[in-house]
Amino acid sequence: MRTFSVPVGISNRHLHLSEEHINQLFGENSTLTKKKDLSQPGQFAAEETVTLIGPKGKLEGVRVLGPARDETQIELAVTDAIKLGLNISARDSGNTEGTPGINISAGDKKVSLERGVIAAMRHIHASEDDALQYGIKDKDMVKVLFEGPRGGILHNVLVRVKSTYALDLHIDTDEANALGLKNGDTGTVIIED
Structure with missing residues (x-):
C-alpha cells in the first residue's frame, strides 16, 4: 500500500x-x-x-x-x-x-x-509529473482517507492525469458536508498494490 x-x-x-x-x-x-x-x-x-x-x-x-x-x-x-x-x-x-x-x-x-x-464523479486531478511521482495513472481508482470528527474513506475516486493539471481532489458539497471538509483541507490517497 x-x-x-x-x-x-x-x-x-x-x-x-x-x-x-x-x-x-x-x-x-x-x-x-x-x-x-x-x-x-x-x-x-x-x-x-x-x-x-x-x-x-x-x-x-x-x-x-x-x-x-x-x-x-x-x-x-x-x-x-x-x-x-x-x-x-x-x-x-x-x-x-x-x-x-x-x-x-x-x-x-x-x-x-x-x-x-x-x-x-469524485476525482483527483494530477499532472504527468504527479502521476510519475506517486505511481498513479489516468483512470486509476483510488481511496482517500480523511481524519477528524466526521472523517471517513471515500472509495471509487477517479484519477485524471493531464500535463496541465494541478494536484487537487474535487468532491461536491454533499460529500464535503458529510465528511466535515472545507476547501484546502487535505486527504490521504490510498493506493492498494
Whole structure:
C-alpha cells in the first residue's frame, strides 16, 4: 500500500456552456467574463450566472465556469438534483449519454437541453509529473482517507492525469458536508498494490 496527501477542492453546483449556448443565453458573440481563477490552470469562474429549471423546482444564481466547452454540461450535488426533480448519476466529465436534460435561463433567454446533467464523479486531478511521482495513472481508482470528527474513506475516486493539471481532489458539497471538509483541507490517497 502506498499513500500521498492531496488538497481538497469543493465543487458547488455549476455548469460549463458551449459557445452556441453562451451566445443563446448572453447574446451573439458573447464571451464569458472572468470572476476568479480556479485551481486548475486556465479554468475560471465567470461573472455570468443562470437559473436551472427542472420538473419540480429551480435553482437561481448557478455559476458558469469557463472557458467554453464543446458540449454543455451541468454538475450538481444529488441534493440539488432532488430539489429540481431530477434523477442523476455520478459520471466522469463529458460522459452525458443517457443523462437527464434541463432548462437554462438567463433573463428572458432560454436553452432547453435534452441531456447533460450529472453528479460529477469524485476525482483527483494530477499532472504527468504527479502521476510519475506517486505511481498513479489516468483512470486509476483510488481511496482517500480523511481524519477528524466526521472523517471517513471515500472509495471509487477517479484519477485524471493531464500535463496541465494541478494536484487537487474535487468532491461536491454533499460529500464535503458529510465528511466535515472545507476547501484546502487535505486527504490521504490510498493506493492498494
